[in-house]
Amino acid sequence: MGNPVFYFEVGARDQEPLERFYGELFGWKFQQMPQGRYILVDTAAGSGVNGGIGWSVQGWPWASFYVQADDLQDVLDRAERLGGKTVVPVSEVPGVVTWAMFNDPDGLLVGLMKPAGQGIFSGPSEGRGCPVDWFEVLGSDATASVKFYTELFGWMVTQEMPNYSLIDAGAGGIGGGIGMSSDGSKWATVYANVEDVEKSLARAEELGGVRESGPIDVDDHMQTGALRDPVGNLFGVYHHAPH
Numbered sequence: 001m002g003n004p005v006f007y008f009e010v011g012a013r014d015q016e017p018l019e020r021f022y023g024e025l026f027g028w029k030f031q032q033m034p035q036g037r038y039i040l041v042d043t044a045a046g047s048g049v050n051g052g053i054g055w056s057v058q059g060w061p062w063a064s065f066y067v068q069a070d071d072l073q074d075v076l077d078r079a080e081r082l083g084g085k086t087v088v089p090v091s092e093v094p095g096v097v098t099w100a101m102f103n104d105p106d107g108l109l110v111g112l113m114k115p116a117g118q119g120i121f122s123g124p125s126e127g128r129g130c131p132v133d134w135f136e137v138l139g140s141d142a143t144a145s146v147k148f149y150t151e152l153f154g155w156m157v158t159q160e161m162p163n164y165s166l167i168d169a170g171a172g173g174i175g176g177g178i179g180m181s182s183d184g185s186k187w188a189t190v191y192a193n194v195e196d197v198e199k200s201l202a203r204a205e206e207l208g209g210v211r212e213s214g215p216i217d218v219d220d221h222m223q224t225g226a227l228r229d230p231v232g233n234l235f236g237v238y239h240h241a242p243h
Contacts, residue, residue: 001154001170001171002153002154002155002156002168002169002170003067003068003069003075003153003154003155003169003170004067004068004169004170004171004172004173004174005049005065005066005067005068005135005169005173005174005176006049006066006067006068006113006121006172006173006174007049007050007051007052007065007066007068007111007113007121008041008049008050008051008052008063008064008065008066008132008135008190009051009052009053009054009062009063009064009065009066009111010022010051010052010053010054010061010062010063010229010233010235011053011054011055011056011061011062011063011233012055012056012059012060012061012062012231012232012233013055013056013059013061013231014231015037015039015053015054015055017208017229017230017231018053018229018230018231018233019039019053020207021204021207021208021209021229021230022041022053022229024203024207025200025203025204025207025209026043026129026130026192026194027044027127027128027129027130028041028042028043028044028129028130029041029042029043029044029125029127029129030042030053037054037055038052038053038054038055039052039053040052041053042124042125042129043124043129043130043131043132043192044124044125044126044127044128044129045124045127045128045129045130045131045132045193046124046125046126046127046131047123047124047131047133048124048131048132048133048174048193049123049124049132049133049173049174049190050121050122050123050124050132051132051190061229061231061232061233062109062233063187063189063190063229063233063234063235064101064108064109064110064111064188064189065110065111065135065188065189065190066099066110066111066112066113067110067111067112067113067153067169067173068112068113068114068115068172068173069112069113069114069153070114072090072098072099072100072112072113072114073090073100075100075112075152075153076089076090076100076102076112078151078152079102079104079152080102082105082148082151082152083104083105083148084102084103084104084105084148084152085102085103086100086101086102087101087102087103087109088100088101088102094116095116096115096116097113097114097115097116097121098113098114098116099111099112099113099114100112104137104139104145104148104149104188105139105144105145105148106139106140106145106186107186108137108139108186108187108188109188110188130192130193130194130200131192131193132174132190132191132192132193133174133175133191133193134174134175134176134177134190134191134193134236134238135169135174135175135176135177135188135189135190135191136176136177136178136179136187136188136189136190136191136236137149137176137177137178137179137187137188138178138179138180138181138185138186138187138188139178139179139180139186140180140184140186141180142163142164142165142178142179142180145178145179145180146165146178149167149178153169153170154170155167155168155169155170156168161179163179163180163182164177164178164179164180165177165178165179174190187234189226189233189234189235189236190235190236191224191235191236191237191238192235192236192237192238193237193238193239193240194237194238194239195239196239197214197215197223197224197225197237197238197239198214198215198225200225200227200237201214201215201225201227201237204227204229207230208230209227209228209229209230210227210228211225211227211228212225212226212227212228212234213225213226214226214237221240221241221242222238222239222240222241223238223239224236224237224238225237225238
């Protein structure tokens with residue numbers, strides 16, 4: 001059984017632009033945490049995973065996903081043996097969550113979490129928000145990236161394509177893909193499932209974001225795109241039309 005991807009996070013020194021941007025773009029709901037500068041995200045989509053907006057002490061923006069694990073130190077140790085590097089050591093918010101972060105061999109930031117209970121990590125509420133239901137890693141070498149993550153988390157490759165593999169990351173989380181971009185871009189991020197990729201990218205630009213790519217026709221029933229939010233975090237959007 002693989003370790004599931006069950007949470008996402010974006011952050012920056014100033015959280016207000018992110019709350020406004022993602023709320024207006026995707027229809028998400030927010031809750032300010034009493035402990036520190038942290039905002040919980042309820043996508044109000046009834047499916048996918050929830051996330052958070054964090055505060056950056058160093059001032060750096062980031063976007064990433066979190067993988068659930070029981071022994072975070074063991075995962076960090078194995079990540080380092082496989083070529084990764086610990087960024088945030090095992091830390092704890094008592095009674096809420098234990099967490100850590102590492103860079104993979106390409107320097108991409110990925111989080112680890114062990115919730116203390118269901119609590120704030122319950123699934124999205126029912127509503128009209130856009131679900132976050134896909135994660136993606138694009139590295140410098142698709143084969144090497146797949147090897148790193150499958151060995152580290154026990155993920156399974158369900159379909160292989162040129163320079164891209166579809167991933168089953170285990171029950172309780174979301175599926176994803178690992179690959180290599182044609183233009184050398186690298187990222188570890190998540191995707192929101194939207195009704196119209198072009199409209200979402202255009203709206204993101206109106207709200208102060210930047211279109212990174214798209215719409216891109218993957219095949220006759222799927223489009224993807226990517227944006228930079230107002231502080232520079234990369235976030236994906238896609239639409240999968242019924243066959």
